[in-house]
Amino acid sequence: MTNPIGDLEKADVILITGSNTSENHPVLSTYAKRAVKRNNAKIIVVDPRQIPMTKLAAKWLRQNLGTDVAWINGLMHVIIKENLYAKEYVEARTEGFEDLKAAVEKFTPEYVEEITGIPANDIVETARIFANAKAASICYAMGITQHICGTDNVKSLANLSMLCGNLGIPGGGVNPLRGQNNVQGACDMGGLPNVFPAYQPVTNPEALARMEMEWGVNGMSGNLGLPVTVMLPMAHEGKIKAMYIIGENPLVSDADLNHAEQCLEHLEFLVVQDIFLTETAAKADVVLPSACFAEKEGTFSNTERKVQRVRKAVEAPGECKQDWEIISEIATRMGYEMKYENPEQIFEEIARVTPSYGGISYKRIEQDGLHWPCPATNHPGTPILHAAQFTRGKGLFHAIDFIPPAEQPDDEYPLYLTTGRVIYHYHTGTMTMKSDGLNVAAPECFVEIAPEDAQALGISDGEKVRITSRRGEITAKARVIDMTGPGTVFLPFHYAEAAANKLTNSALDPVAKIPEFKVCAVRLAKAA
Amino acid sequence: MFYYINSVDLYGYSSFHPKNRDYRYFRPEGLLDNYLRGIMKPKGNITINGRSYPFFAGQTILDVAQANSLDIPTLCYLAGAVSNGGCGVCVVEVNGGEELVRACETLAETWMIVRTESPKVVKARKEAVRKMLNTGNHNCAVCGTRDASWTDFQLGAQKSDDTTDLCPVWGDCRLQDLAFKYQVQGENTPSDTEYPKDLANPFFVRDYSRCIKCGRCEAACNEVQVNLAIDWDRNDKDASYPLANDLCVYCGECVQACPVGALVEKDVHYSLRPWEVDRKVRTTCSYCGVGCQLELHVRGNKIVKVNGVEGVAPNYGSLCVKGRFGYHFVGHPDRIQTPLIKENGKFREASWDEALDLVAKKFSQIKETHGGDTMGVLTSARISNEENYLAQKFARAVLKTNNVDHCARL
Ligand code: SF4
Ligand code: SF4
Numbered sequence: 022m023t024n025p026i027g028d029l030e031k032a033d034v035i036l037i038t039g040s041n042t043s044e045n046h047p048v049l050s051t052y053a054k055r056a057v058k059r060n061n062a063k064i065i066v067v068d069p070r071q072i073p074m075t076k077l078a079a080k081w082l083r084q085n086l087g088t089d090v091a092w093i094n095g096l097m098h099v100i101i102k103e104n105l106y107a108k109e110y111v112e113a114r115t116e117g118f119e120d121l122k123a124a125v126e127k128f129t130p131e132y133v134e135e136i137t138g139i140p141a142n143d144i145v146e147t148a149r150i151f152a153n154a155k156a157a158s159i160c161y162a163m164g165i166t167q168h169i170c171g172t173d174n175v176k177s178l179a180n181l182s183m184l185c186g187n188l189g190i191p192g193g194g195v196n197p198l199r200g201q202n203n204v205q206g207a208c209d210m211g212g213l214p215n216v217f218p219a220y221q222p223v224t225n226p227e228a229l230a231r232m233e234m235e236w237g238v239n240g241m242s243g244n245l246g247l248p249v250t251v252m253l254p255m256a257h258e259g260k261i262k263a264m265y266i267i268g269e270n271p272l273v274s275d276a277d278l279n280h281a282e283q284c285l286e287h288l289e290f291l292v293v294q295d296i297f298l299t300e301t302a303a304k305a306d307v308v309l310p311s312a313c314f315a316e317k318e319g320t321f322s323n324t325e326r327k328v329q330r331v332r333k334a335v336e337a338p339g340e341c342k343q344d345w346e347i348i349s350e351i352a353t354r355m356g357y358e359m360k361y362e363n364p365e366q367i368f369e370e371i372a373r374v375t376p377s378y379g380g381i382s383y384k385r386i387e388q389d390g391l392h393w394p395c396p397a398t399n400h401p402g403t404p405i406l407h408a409a410q411f412t413r414g415k416g417l418f419h420a421i422d423f424i425p426p427a428e429q430p431d432d433e434y435p436l437y438l439t440t441g442r443v444i445y446h447y448h449t450g451t452m453t454m455k456s457d458g459l460n461v462a463a464p465e466c467f468v469e470i471a472p473e474d475a476q477a478l479g480i481s482d483g484e485k486v487r488i489t490s491r492r493g494e495i496t497a498k499a500r501v502i503d504m505t506g507p508g509t510v511f512l513p514f515h516y517a518e519a520a521a522n523k524l525t526n527s528a529l530d531p532v533a534k535i536p537e538f539k540v541c542a543v544r545l546a547k548a549a
Numbered sequence: 550m551f552y553y554i555n556s557v558d559l560y561g562y563s564s565f566h567p568k569n570r571d572y573r574y575f576r577p578e579g580l581l582d583n584y585l586r587g588i589m590k591p592k593g594n595i596t597i598n599g600r601s602y603p604f605f606a607g608q609t610i611l612d613v614a615q616a617n618s619l620d621i622p623t624l625c626y627l628a629g630a631v632s633n634g635g636c637g638v639c640v641v642e643v644n645g646g647e648e649l650v651r652a653c654e655t656l657a658e659t660w661m662i663v664r665t666e667s668p669k670v671v672k673a674r675k676e677a678v679r680k681m682l683n684t685g686n687h688n689c690a691v692c693g694t695r696d697a698s699w700t701d702f703q704l705g706a707q708k709s710d711d712t713t714d715l716c717p718v719w720g721d722c723r724l725q726d727l728a729f730k731y732q733v734q735g736e737n738t739p740s741d742t743e744y745p746k747d748l749a750n751p752f753f754v755r756d757y758s759r760c761i762k763c764g765r766c767e768a769a770c771n772e773v774q775v776n777l778a779i780d781w782d783r784n785d786k787d788a789s790y791p792l793a794n795d796l797c798v799y800c801g802e803c804v805q806a807c808p809v810g811a812l813v814e815k816d817v818h819y820s821l822r823p824w825e826v827d828r829k830v831r832t833t834c835s836y837c838g839v840g841c842q843l844e845l846h847v848r849g850n851k852i853v854k855v856n857g858v859e860g861v862a863p864n865y866g867s868l869c870v871k872g873r874f875g876y877h878f879v880g881h882p883d884r885i886q887t888p889l890i891k892e893n894g895k896f897r898e899a900s901w902d903e904a905l906d907l908v909a910k911k912f913s914q915i916k917e918t919h920g921g922d923t924m925g926v927l928t929s930a931r932i933s934n935e936e937n938y939l940a941q942k943f944a945r946a947v948l949k950t951n952n953v954d955h956c957a958r959l
């Protein structure tokens with residue numbers, strides 16, 4: 022997030038898109054809800070589903086799946102045409118405005134209505150609400166990124182925010198809501214194929230040399246590595262021979278699961294380190310039992326870039342070891358000595374090699390965390406990014422055109438499927454499904470079907486239905502409800518026994534390599 | 550620190566209204582708040598118990614007292630909510646006036662000379678506490694005289710609770726504390742004989758036989774979480790009990806807010822007394838990216854209850870259903886407890902030495918024969934920064950490949 026969570030309460034307008042905020046980031050959503058209740062802020066929801074946040078929204082726009090670039094360009098079209106944009110800000114802090122203007126020229130409200138299904142006058146009204154806000158915040162999540170055009174979607178949102186002068190001010194910003202507790206940290210630490218800690222490119226020879234020196238090794242690779250969505254197919258082709266999977270369960274979370282399963286089976290050697298024998302661990306040659314969050318010391322970095330402490334409350338069961346101990350032991354046995362007394366020592370090394378974490382220490386975050394960038398021990402941290410200028414100097418507008426989703430409904434697969442989560446479960450459910458209460462509240466997989474579609478298919482509420490896509494088939498209980506609108510069905514992806522991702526499309530965004538989880542075509546029938 | 554200055558302009562902090570008091574500015578520990586205090590000028594000084602204290606525009610008498618560690622007892626007051634229920638426990642004497650004022654909702658003024666424990670104040674507090682003790686089955690030791698009515702009362706409470714144990718939050722009750730402090734006893738005359746209950750939801754018990762209608766749950770639900778699940782007007786003294794409707798998402802904000810034994814987590818209800826908690830450990834939630842601060846209550850080697858940490862960002866005490874009630878995976882019997890090695894398609898248990906040697910040997914072999922780029926490491930958005938750092942260091946410095954990623958995009 023460019024802004025801290027608490028900032029949401031200071032926004033006049035909050036645009037929420039591709040995020041079922043009150044179910045997936047419940048406590049964060051309370052800030053938005055309080056902004057409405059106490060400060061008369063306006064929430065704009067753009068989502069195909071009638072998510073709970075729509076109840077408090079001043080405007081809810083239901084776009085056709087995968088048409089985000091179109092409505093965002095449409096808003097900008099209106100804002101530019103009606104001269105509502107932040108002229109001084111655009112002048113002083115951005116470049117590329119003329120290109121943007123040209124690109125959104127054709128996105129008239131009528132044209133946008135054709136693509137997105139959002140009524141033209143809703144586009145106009147929403148554009149005015151957004152542009153007239155003193156501070157407007159944009160929040161998005163996987164509903165924006167999990168598309169073949171995910172990168173375009175994100176850039177479009179940044180365009181919109183900059184156009185109205187909202188980037189770098191309190192109550193503004195473009196705020197990706199991270200789904201998992203430490204996504205931010207995993208990225209910051211260089212858990213990515215293209216960068217070292219602090220986003221230093223692996224292809225930069227200076228960065229490479231610095232890391233080699235810091236780590237005392239030679240011959241590290243300066244080539245881009247493979248992202249997970251490419252690694253798995255490469256395993257299938259035999260080009261990846263061994264994998265070491267720590268705390269992940271790609272066998273429920275990956276798009277096109279049937280294929281992912283075959284990929285892992287082709288590996289020569291698979292090591293899985295986890296707290297439960299997950300679907301993925303079951304495929305491993307060696308399983309290493311690790312400690313969970315309540316059994317260890319360390320830090321997580323939350324979605325607002327705040328580094329916070331994790332503390333040990335209980336002993337890990339049996340012979341479980343800490344992940345850091347296991348990794349160190351393997352490295353040491355392979356001839357590279359990794360020796361740390363405790364996580365704090367590792368953190369000291371992180372602070373040394375990660376400029377944005379340079380000023381952070383366990384001592385400083387004992388009471389309250391710090392937002393990176395925090396380059397020095399006397400730096401107060403940075404709750405708001407881009408306050409005075411952008412990382413690259415001037416903010417660059419990107420001219421972006423609309424491309425339709427990779428898979429469209431046809432005669433054979435006439436319905437759109439989109440996926441998401443429910444409030445009671447988390448990700449692949451390995452953790453939440455161990456709490457009886459959460460299972461009672463959300464016991465099994467369901468598919469949301471609009472009443473119109475259900476009637477046409479002769480399906481009634483509570484019946485078992487079979488859902489088929491080009492890649493697989495599952496059964497789930499029908500929940501006939503007006504959530505997604507006719508023509509679209511929704512499945513939560515938590516449940517291994519009815520894994521939604523057996524159906525989803527693994528077509529990738531060319532830049533971010535994120536699969537298009539949020540759109541695919543399916544057909545429904547009563548299960549026999 | 551330009552961004553802070555920006556913030557001040559945007560807040561427009563001068564436009565306070567007593568009932569619409571913006572609690573953000575007065576949260577004691579917030580970073581921003583401290584900064585604001587540094588640049589804001591106090592409005593003046595107020596005298597409390599003979600000493601003079603500076604205060605800011607918009608602060609109540611209670612805010613000033615709390616900022617200076619003066620104890621004014623409260624019951625219905627909920628930090629973070631706009632309105633309070635009028636329990637009358639926080640009353641103080643101002644300038645010797647006949648009428649006492651509620652510290653939680655009265656703005657501090659320069660002319661005020663406040664006394665927080667004068668005889669008049671103590672008398673009023675006793676009365677307020679007594680009234681609440683008489684509203685339901687408060688069958689802890691503070692109740693009543695030892696006569697027949699006492700016995701009847703205890704039996705009635707036992708019947709209603711379906712147990713012979715005392716109140717489930719005995720020893721962890723704000724009302725009980727106040728009754729002890731002000732030496733008040735109830736009169737064994739509960740207001741009702743039948744009370745609504747909700748035992749069906751899987752997370753906590755709602756038992757209104759101990760509800761004192763303080764309204765904290767309603768404020769917590771409707772004003773803090775804004776789940777709007779409790780339709781109940783706390784100012785309507787004839788209203789029934791603050792029951793929840795089906796908008797409830799079991800965040801448990803109301804449970805943490807309830808000062809008495811009306812809303813209690815199922816995991817501790819009659820099975821654990823507050824003094825049986827061995828330690829409380831503050832940590833960060835491991836589910837979503839909000840990073841709420843949790844307080845894990847531990848007995849032996851088991852987490853028995855989770856609360857949100859009050860007064861600190863990002864959650865200021867709030868949690869969601871997963872963070873508060875989703876901790877059972879921690880010590881779950883399905884946890885893997887020893888390393889496993891697969892032989893002929895089946896797992897067998899192995900020692901750490903054997904498993905680690907095998908992994909190191911295989912990784913080394915594959916690296917030598919096929920090169921590091923034929924290997925990949927998936928690290929995790931679930932493990933700590935320290936562990937992510939080591940995992941990518943392992944891939945890069947040991948396996949010599951940049952094939953390292955995590956599944957956050959999935
Ligand atoms: S659990 Fe949460 S939603 Fe339900 S009544 Fe309590 S505060 Fe409201
Ligand atoms: S249930 Fe608890 S918090 Fe709610 S009004 Fe009753 S006593 Fe107060």
Ligand code: SF4
Nearest residue numbers: 834836837841869872
């Ligand atoms: S308590 Fe809920 S909102 Fe807070 S971090 Fe945990 S999962 Fe997220």
Ligand code: FES
Nearest residue numbers: 625636637639653
């Ligand atoms: S605490 Fe002030 S009236 Fe209850």
